[in-house]
Amino acid sequence: MSDEQRLVSEELRMQxxxxxxxxxxxxxxxxxxxxxxxDPSNTSVAMDMVQVFIDIGETAQAAxxxxxxxxxxxxxxxxxxxxxxxxxxxxxxxxxx
Numbered sequence: 587m588s589d590e591q592r593l594v595s596e597e598l599r600m601q602x603x604x605x606x607x608x609x610x611x612x613x614x615x616x617x618x619x620x621x622x623x624x625d626p627s628n629t630s631v632a633m634d635m636v637q638v639f640i641d642i643g644e645t646a647q648a649a650x651x652x653x654x655x656x657x658x659x660x661x662x663x664x665x666x667x668x669x670x671x672x673x674x675x676x677x678x679x680x681x682x683x
Contacts (some may be wrong), residue, residue: 629659636652636655640668648672
């Protein structure tokens with residue numbers, strides 16, 4: 587993995603974050619997909635993708651992708667936040683009303 591590929595991946599990730607914040611989830615997913623193709627080892631991209639999936643209600647995809655993250659990423663602050671969101675969504679779906 588070259589430094590240039592890492593930089594391109596991170597730039598695409600930042601562009602995706604801006605699209606996500608602006609409400610353009612489809613564009614964010616496309617940019618994150620490009621970012622992961624540039625640097626498959628950049629798990630920050632995968633965690634961003636999990637967040638986008640959660641935000642658009644694609645919880646099955648979010649949970650599947652989260653499940654493939656390395657344990658170290660799952661134990662990070664962001665990883666624990668994502669796990670909390672997924673758990674909350676799962677519990678809420680089992681609650682009446």
